Amino acid sequence: MKLYDMTLSGNCYKVRLFLGLIGQAAELVPVDLRNGEQRQPAFLAINPRGQVPFLEDGEVRMADSQAILVYLARRYADSSWYSDDAVTEARIVSWLSFAANEMQHGPATARVGRLFGRPIDEALANSRALAAMSLLEQQLAEHDWLAQTPTPTIADVAVYPYAALAGEGGIDLAPYPAVRAWCSRIGQLPGYLGMPGLE
Amino acid sequence: MKLYDMTLSGNCYKVRLFLGLIGQAAELVPVDLRNGEQRQPAFLAINPRGQVPFLEDGEVRMADSQAILVYLARRYADSSWYSDDAVTEARIVSWLSFAANEMQHGPATARVGRLFGRPIDEALANSRALAAMSLLEQQLAEHDWLAQTPTPTIADVAVYPYAALAGEGGIDLAPYPAVRAWCSRIGQLPGYLGMPGLE
Numbered sequence: 075m076k077l078y079d080m081t082l083s084g085n086c087y088k089v090r091l092f093l094g095l096i097g098q099a100a101e102l103v104p105v106d107l108r109n110g111e112q113r114q115p116a117f118l119a120i121n122p123r124g125q126v127p128f129l130e131d132g133e134v135r136m137a138d139s140q141a142i143l144v145y146l147a148r149r150y151a152d153s154s155w156y157s158d159d160a161v162t163e164a165r166i167v168s169w170l171s172f173a174a175n176e177m178q179h180g181p182a183t184a185r186v187g188r189l190f191g192r193p194i195d196e197a198l199a200n201s202r203a204l205a206a207m208s209l210l211e212q213q214l215a216e217h218d219w220l221a222q223t224p225t226p227t228i229a230d231v232a233v234y235p236y237a238a239l240a241g242e243g244g245i246d247l248a249p250y251p252a253v254r255a256w257c258s259r260i261g262q263l264p265g266y267l268g269m270p271g272l273e
Numbered sequence: 274m275k276l277y278d279m280t281l282s283g284n285c286y287k288v289r290l291f292l293g294l295i296g297q298a299a300e301l302v303p304v305d306l307r308n309g310e311q312r313q314p315a316f317l318a319i320n321p322r323g324q325v326p327f328l329e330d331g332e333v334r335m336a337d338s339q340a341i342l343v344y345l346a347r348r349y350a351d352s353s354w355y356s357d358d359a360v361t362e363a364r365i366v367s368w369l370s371f372a373a374n375e376m377q378h379g380p381a382t383a384r385v386g387r388l389f390g391r392p393i394d395e396a397l398a399n400s401r402a403l404a405a406m407s408l409l410e411q412q413l414a415e416h417d418w419l420a421q422t423p424t425p426t427i428a429d430v431a432v433y434p435y436a437a438l439a440g441e442g443g444i445d446l447a448p449y450p451a452v453r454a455w456c457s458r459i460g461q462l463p464g465y466l467g468m469p470g471l472e
Contacts, residue, residue, distance in 0.1 A: 134360055141367035148359035158357060160347035161333055167369060168340035174370035175377070 075100040078120065078128040080107050082189070084182060084235035085139040086127040087269045088173075092143055092231045094267040096151040100129075108190075140170040143228040154225050165221040169229035172206075173236075180206040182236040184243030203245050207253065210237060214252035218259065226263065234260050235269075242271050274299040277319065277327040279306050281388070283381055283434035284338040285326040286468045287372075291342055291430045293466040295350040299328075307389070339369040342427040353424050364420040368428035371405075372435075379405040381435040383442030402444050406452065409436060413451035417458065425462065433459050434468075441470050 077093075077100040079086045093100055105111050105126050112124045121128040121137055129136040129145070136142050147156035157163055180203035187194035210233065213220060220229040238257045241247060247254055260266065276292075276299040278285045292299055304310050304325050311323040320327040320336055328335040328344070335341050346355035356362055379402035386393035409432065412419060419428040437456045440446055446453055459465065 136360070136363060138363075138367040138370070140370055141363040144366045145359050145363035148357065148362055158347065160344050161335070163347055164335060164337075164340040164344035167343045167366060168337040170366060171337070171339055171370050171373035175374040178374070179378075 076103055076130040077101070078103045078105050078117075078126045078130075080105055080126050082270060083107070083126060084185070084239055084269075088139050088231055088235045089127045089129070089142050089146075090269075091235070091267055092146055092151075092155075092228065094265040095226075095231065095263055096146065096155065097265055098146065098150050138174075140174050140232055143170070143232055147228050154223070154227070155231075156228050157223065162221055162223060162227075166227050166229045169220045170232050172209075173229075173232035176202065176206040176209070177233055177236045180204075180236075181240040181243050181245055184245060185236065185239055186243075188244055189242055200244070203240065203243060207237070207240065207245060207247075207250055211250045211252050214256045218256070226260065230256070230260060239271050275302055275329040276300070277302045277304050277316075277325045277329075279304055279325050281469060282306070282325060283384070283438055283468075286434045287338050287430055288326045288328070288341050288345075289468075290434070290466050291345055291350075291354075291427065293464040294425075294430065294462055295345065295354065296464055297345065297349050337373075339373055339431055342369070342431055346427050353422070353426070354430075355427050356422065361420055361422060361426075365426050365428045368419045369431050371408075372428075372431035375401065375405040375408070376432055376435045379403075379435075380439040380442050380444055383444060384435065384438055385442075387443055388441055399443070402439065402442060406436070406439065406444060406446075406449055410449045410451050413455045417455070425459065429455075429459060438470050 077089060079090065079102045105117060111117055112126065118124055123137055125137055127139050127142060129142050136145050144156065156166060180199060183194050183199040184203045186192045187196055187199060219226050220233060221227045234257065237253055274297065276288060278289065278301045304316060310316055311325065317323055322336055324336055326338050326341060328341050335344050343355065355365060379398060382393050382398040383402045385391045386395055386398060418425050419432060420426045433456065436452055
């Protein structure tokens with residue numbers, strides 16, 4: 075298994091983290107996004123969309139961090155990570171969309187603005203980040219894990235990175251005690267891996 | 274089964290459409306979004322997030338149109354609508370995120386701006402709509418169905434409404450022949466239901 079990767083990308087990190095949690099190894103191939111390696115012909119021949127993370131596993135080629143989590147969970151993980159009970163699975167998919175949408179346009183965008191100096195609408199990213207964090211806080215004040223399961227699922231893995239890294243985008247985690255407690259729970263899972271920017 | 278619904282909402286329509294395609298009946302309960310019924314205590318007691326579509330099925334309560342599709346597919350539909358093959362399922366989830374993200378911030382936002390006069394950043398919604406439509410066109414030029422399956426899946430159902438309704442947001446479908454052909458294929462499926470604004 076080969077993961078085209080960038081250390082500081084939260085979306086790449088969520089794949090590395092999940093591989094750690096399920097005890098699967100992958101060869102990491104760093105892609106130098108800062109110097110535009112993802113737009114060079116050599117990388118576009120691998121992934122025409124020019125994005126990381128990108129997974130190669132035998133004949134399988136998979137882009138999109140949320141999709142990669144689903145793939146890895148179904149193929150390699152204990153079913154507790156991605157139940158196929160109709161209600162639980164629907165809840166998980168809803169949080170995967172939340173990761174791709176609210177988290178991406180909120181905390182993740184605020185972070186790339188600050189950390190990589192990319193031009194962003196800072197006020198918009200901030201207000202979206204606060205809305206996303208409030209929603210998370212609300213859910214996690216009532217449930218240990220996002221999909222309301224007894225153990226973590228890929229929903230938690232998908233949402234965790236940009237929540238935990240929110241401080242790098244200027245979002246103070248102090249008003250979100252339930253989010254911080256959930257981050258600690260994740261940090262204590264067997265096989266957990268961190269990344270730069272996380273305590 | 275009870276669906277809290279609004280006729281002109283593309284997200285409600287995708288649930289009604291899927292119910293039609295799988296031959297399931299639900300009682301439709303109209304919620305008057307234009308007059309703010311979704312923010313009234315009576316509806317907030319049903320769905321605290323104040324959104325439609327919202328599904329009640331026995332003990333199950335489910336918000337989020339994509340999540341509802343997953344739930345209905347797993348519980349009531351032929352598995353071809355939502356395969357649990359790892360690769361196919363990952364592809365489907367990726368398109369569900371695309372529906373929740375790119376389609377929502379693109380064509381759907383352009384449409385609510387025009388149709389309901391909501392204040393939106395029109396230039397941004399338009400550029401996102403065009404990017405989303407191009408990506409769809411690219412995929413559908415090569416595959417009959419979004420998840421590259423021999424028959425349609427909930428990915429198609431999730432993305433279809435705001436693609437087919439793009440004209441209402443001022444997005445011309447002429448440059449997207451593969452998208453138009455796919456819309457026709459969907460329109461010919463047994464059990465298909467239309468909505469106002471679709472030909």
